[in-house]
Amino acid sequence: MAFFQSPPQLQNTYAADPLLQEYLALQLPDALARFEPELRHLGELAAGELLRLQEADRCAEPRHVPFDAWGRRVDTIELTPLWKAAARLAAEHGLVAIPYERPLGARSRLLQLALLHVVEPSLDVYSCPLAMSDGAARTLLDLAHPALVARALPRLTSRDPARAWTSGQWMTERTGGSDVSGTETVARQDGAGWRLWGTKWFSSATTAEMALALARPEGNPAGGRGLALFYLETRLASGASNGMVVHRLKEKLGTRKLPTAELGLEGAAAEPVAGLTEGVKHVASMLNVTRLWNSVCAAAGMQRALALARDYARRRHAFGGPLLERPLHADTLAGLESEREGAFLLAFRAAALLGLREAGEASAAELLALRTVTPLAKLTTGKQAVAVASEALECFGGAGYVEDTGLPRLLRDAQVLPIWEGTTNVLALDLLRALAPEGALPALAGELRAAAAAARDPSLRAPAEAALRALEHALAWLDRTAGAPAAREAGARRLAL
Ligand code: MFK
């Protein structure tokens, strides 16, 4: 009889993730029993119904319809079926709402991101609009604009799919995404309100109902500080477009289900969120939340790739037995597992610190640690995600390179993680910025000391102790480069990694 290889199978993504279970048992000992059925349910969907939809939907892509049949400009975006299911599921399970409902106080972020971790790789990057919605909610609250909070927060955090909104984050322009100081979008006063004119060059999830956007109020000076942060809704009450046109959707290497548009703002009505300057500083709350999501999604993507590779290693035989019994293949998988465990723990430490801040329970040292751990987590896990996805694909041999196995998507979707929300270099420079205030380095050292002390098995203290030694070197290096900004910038990535 001819041989046919049995394909990799995914198990319930909560039940088959011992690290996640152990972590939650440690962090939420009093609450896990209450939320475990939901985690298990999402794990079942992720490995079952959603995965089947994802596979069936593999070749579907969002479509931009610029005009209706009668020539009217409509700019609708037709989404893929999985995206519609993802929008419902995300609202119903409170994937954005939980940290604002705060059922577990400071630990609510852990619950939210654990649910996300379980299901995210089966949502075809619907995490992108969710991350930006969470970021927008956090930003409106941090900037304390009561009217906008009252209008948008109930929508962004709604558990009713018919009421829930998502938000865009419109920063990048043709002039730059890392450096937004050359932003060409202009805000012009129109009576009591403002209108935006310009082009946003990468606008993801163009279907969002609102956005936070950078623009330069007319007459403001050039440079970053002359930008302001604006709130706008994408449709008017009539349903007509709020002065926007979709020029086209980008044709991208990955994230193919995510509509990312080149967007024209042609007099879009908008409202300043926090004054008429300092837009970059004001959008920082959003950046820090979406960077956290990026880290958790990176860890989740690694776990997905690894779960499939591990299962395949039991099914695929070579040289007389299953691949899993070949010592070198088993060692390769173990290496990947340690990468994903590190990524998971780093991302969730950032989440825990954000949760403390949001509950008003963070100490001064924890606030400083949050500011450094967030870029560190984003830049590290983004790089790991690409390397792990690449190695995991190799674990399938040629099958990993063949589209209808569904595996190449893992690598394509991972490749965006180090690029958007700040490239590796930009985040390394952000780390220098975050380390500048007095107390930041001791706060980071405190994190590592706590990690070393918490290790139950003494052999597990070694990585934290090694990191502490690295931090001492970093301190010495920062001292040496105090008067040499170019050397400091050149070494920023080495320092961070
Ligand atoms: C998988 C799903 C998850 C993710 C989905 C997301 C999809 C969306 C995709 C996107 O990519 S959206 C666009 C994301 N864009 C970026 O991430 C921009 C990358 N560039 C940077 O982050 C630059 O560092 C930055 C634009 C911030 C540099 O601008 P400036 O004008 O040179 O900044 P400057 O002067 O250093 O900082 C201005 C103020 O902001 C300073 O405060 P002060 O005025 O008090 O001194 C900074 O300290 C503050 N700041 C900057 N970054 C901050 C911050 N504060 C807190 N946290 C930060 N991260």
Ligand code: FAD
């Ligand atoms: P550049 O800034 O030109 O960077 C080019 C290279 O220069 C990079 O390697 C970078 O690390 C390096 N570099 C830049 N500055 C420095 C420095 N000072 N020191 C050392 N190296 C440096 N943006 C939005 O605003 N909203 C969105 O919804 C959105 N969605 C996106 C979706 C996708 C799929 C992608 C790929 C991008 C999206 N972006 C979005 C844009 C994204 O945030 C930017 O592409 C990113 O921030 C990098 O900006 P850039 O493309 O202009 O690259």
